[in-house]
Amino acid sequence: MQNACRKFLILILMLCSNISFASPDKFIYDTTEKVLQTARSNLNEAEKERILTEYFIDVMDIQWIAKFVLGKHWAELTNPEQEKYNAAYKSYLINSYVPLFRRYNGKDVSILRIENLNAKNFSVKTTIEHEGKMLQIEYRITAYDQNYKIRDIIAEGISMLQTQRSEFAAVIAEGGVESLISKLQLKGKNP
C-alpha cells in the first residue's frame, strides 16, 4: 500500500513539474543545426525562407522581446496600439534576421559554456566559424514548460536587445511611438 502511494506520488510529481527535461545547450545545438542544414540545403530560396521563418517564429520569444525593447513606452500604449506594435515588430524582426540565416554558409556550432542566470533563464555561449573566422555568439534563453525560447542573441559582444532598445528609444524621442510603428511596418514589408 505504501509502495503504491509512493509510486502514485512520484507520477503526480512528474506530471505537475514545470522543470524542463531538455538541456539548454541541446536546444541551442539543435536549433543552430537545423538553421545550418536548411541554409546549406538544395531547396530553392523561397522554400528555405519559408522553413527558416517558421522556425524563427517557433524559437524566438518575439512577444517578450517586442515588449522589452519598447521599455517604458509599452505601458503608455492602449491595447489596440500594443497589438499593432506587436504585429509590426514581428514582421520587422523576421524580415531583418531570416535573410541573414538564409545567407549563412559556415560550419557547425560548438557549445562553450552554459550558465544559469536564474531558475528559468540560461546563457549558452557558442562559437561558430564564418568565412574563416571564429565568431563568439551567446544565446540568452528562457524555459517555458518543456521548451525554451531565445530572448537575446549577443554576437561578438553586441546584444540584439540592447541595440534595438537604444535605437527604438531614439526613434520614439524623435517622432513618438506612432513613428516607430510606421518605420517597423515599412521595414517589415521591404527587407
Add this chain to the structure above:
Amino acid sequence: MLRISFIYLLLIFIISNSLAWANEDDEDIYNISSSEINDPFEDFNRAMLRFNNTVDFFILHPLALSYGNFTPSTLQTGVENEINFLRQPVVLFNAVATWDQQSISDTIGRILVNGIFGLFGLIDVAAIADISDHQNSFANTLIHYGAPTDSPFLILPIIGPTDAVHAMGMPADYASSPTTHHLNSEQLYTKNVATIIHNKYRYYEFQSTLADSSLDEYSSLRSVYWQKRR
C-alpha cells in the same frame, strides 16, 4: 498516510510552479544599460555619418569590394596581420606607460615571434603560439590616469565612430608609431590607404547589415560602438 501524501504533493506542486511564477519578466538579468549614451554632439555626428556614407557609397566601398573580390584570402590575411604587426610598437609603448605587465610581455613576444618567424608580421605565428593580442592605445593610457571611460561619442570623417578620449589619443598613437618616422610620405600614404580599404572590406558586411536592418542607423551604430567599448 494519504493525507500526508496529499499535503506533500501540494507543497511540491506549489514549489515547482513558483519557479515559473517568480521573476516572470526577468529583465534584470539582461544587463541592459539604463544610462544614456553621452552624445552631446549628436547633430554633428549625424552629419558626419551622412558624409561618411556618401564617401563609402561613391569611393570606399567600390574600392573595398574590388580589393576583396580580386585579392586572394591568404593575401588579405597577410595584410591584416601586417597592419596588426605594425601597430605593436604603439601597443607596447602604452602597455609600458600603464605598466600592464601581461600586455608588455605578450606584445614583446608577438613582435619577436612574428618579426623573426612570421616574415616580419605577414604570418601571425604568435596566434598559433597562443600569445594574446592586446589593444593598448594612448586612449587606454589616458583612461588609466583618470580620463573618463564614457567620454562623448564622436563620428569623425572617414575614421568613423569613436569617442572624445580615443580621438585625443590618435595623434599620440600616430606620433609613437615607428612607421610615421621611418616611411617616406609616399609609403606612409600607401600604408594608410591600404589600411582604410582593408578595414572597409573587413567591416563591409557588418556595416551593410546594420544599415539595412536599422530603423535609425545612427543610434544603432552608437549603441554598437559603446557595447564594444565596454
